[in-house]
Amino acid sequence: MTRALLFPEGLASEPLILTRAMASAEAFGREHQLQRLAYEHPDVIPIEEIDPGAGAVAPLCRELTLRGQTGPVFLDMLGVTRRGRLVLVECKLWRNPQARREVIGQVLEYAGLMRRLSYGDLSALVATRIGRQASNLLWELARDRLSLTDEAAFVDAVSDSLSAGAFDLVVLGDGIRSEIEAVRGFLEAAAGLRSRLALVEVAAWTNPSGQILLTPQIALRTKVIEQQALPYTASPLPTVAAAPVSRDMPREALAPSAAPTASANRQFWDHFIAKAKFSHPDQPPPSHGGNNWVRLALPSASMTLYREKGPQGPSSRCGMFLRLRGEAGRAAYDTLCAELPDIEAETGMRIGASWKDDVDSGTMSVDALVSTDEEAQLAWLAQTSDRLVSAFRPRLSALG
Known part of the structure; x- marks a missing residue:
């Protein structure tokens, strides 16, 4: 017709x-x-x-x-x-x-x-x-x-x-x-x-x-081809390491904190977990990791959110990162790096990326100096993690 x-x-x-x-x-x-x-x-x-x-x-x-x-x-x-x-x-x-x-x-x-x-x-x-x-x-x-x-x-x-x-x-x-x-x-x-x-x-x-x-x-x-399609299974990516590492900070500055107190840190992240909202409808809420950091589950990977153990003058450093390891991790890292200009345009932020051959591991990270006011820290962590989840989650789902 x-x-x-x-x-x-x-x-x-x-x-x-x-x-x-x-x-x-x-x-x-x-x-x-x-x-x-x-x-x-x-x-x-x-x-x-x-x-x-x-x-x-x-x-x-x-x-x-x-x-x-x-x-x-x-x-x-x-x-x-x-x-x-x-x-x-x-x-x-x-x-x-x-x-x-x-x-x-x-x-x-x-x-x-x-x-x-x-x-x-x-x-x-x-x-x-x-x-x-x-x-x-x-x-x-x-x-x-x-x-x-x-x-x-x-x-x-x-x-x-x-x-x-x-x-x-x-x-x-x-x-x-x-x-x-x-x-x-x-x-x-x-x-x-x-x-x-x-x-x-x-x-x-x-x-x-x-x-x-x-x-x-x-x-x-064409008519519908009736054979059932084979299910898609994503190749596993290594999960993020527990100890946070940032591209700009010395390793010792990011060790799990003992100050101000573990209970105060727990209360801070309890508040974050209760309030965090994500634009991506598949994203589950954060879960506690160690002292002063939490984990966000992503497809075959996870992202660590942290804040530094103590203030630096009027500010304290907060951040989040994705770590990738091994052969599969390197392939994922290379793919994400190739799309980094698009990811930065989508999120409106600079994303650090580095790979260390000696440990066969790489990170993609964001961090910033934020006011020591906890509400300001919570707001920065919520906004930044939402943008990164919306950018990274579909890309990680597509990696096979």
Whole structure:
């Protein structure tokens, strides 16, 4: 079935006098224009023909950053249906020679990377991309657009979509039909992926007034591959060491404190644990470690939060760090270092990173001189740990 969508709205006088000559080039001079069209007008995606019963697509974000083996990759658009099935959209102008084969491999790669994420990981990535925080961001983005009422069922459905690799994969282009045979080999490589793949051709027509009529049409659609996908298991990373170490401080200054008192330190961290709130919905609360430090559990790793044993004039040093060890730890460290500019931009802070070959160990750390007022220390620790968790947790989840 072919549908026609007016873009922009308001085709007035001459609906039958249309021409396709050069219309695609005029409508979509660059791929980001097609991407924007899909995000702002998701009805251009014929989702009912791809996934009967899906109803509509609620756009979640554009250019979602995913962590590939060789660095970050960017999904053009992410959406979700009312049944909680995620929709991964990649936009290509087919006059681009590289698009003819690579796009299918790309969208399948994105599906594989998405399977590694939890609901909370995905929420954190979307929040970072659109610059918005909410207690359940994905739900808020989809609720009104799709007229949803059951938040728990939505969260469960999206979580199932992620864990099973059950996505609607859509390649949106301006001239797909001539390339169908060239991509069939890529589809064979998707065995075990429980996703639908659709190639959607968006033909653009113009009338004498210059208005554009779009006719999205499915050029190829696969059935769901029914084989159950193998579960993803992240490679273990060494846990963080108990003794805190900072890049700028002498080791003895960070030894577990005996002052002011162990009971006072315990009371301070009890207060922190009770008050700490994290934007990432998967993050559990901190737990006590030793005297004057606590631990935050992260995927296959942990982060240590500490404060120095005594004041330095009007200030006292507080900090937190992630330690990585061994071969797996070095691989994780190198990946995180490659993304350090992005992490620092997301968190708004400088992050120290160092690796010592003699002990086969490295750290990623943040510390600062904070007022000796305990409320100021608690506020700094809460804000800084929340930002670091939101940045590191999705990346650690993706490391395999």
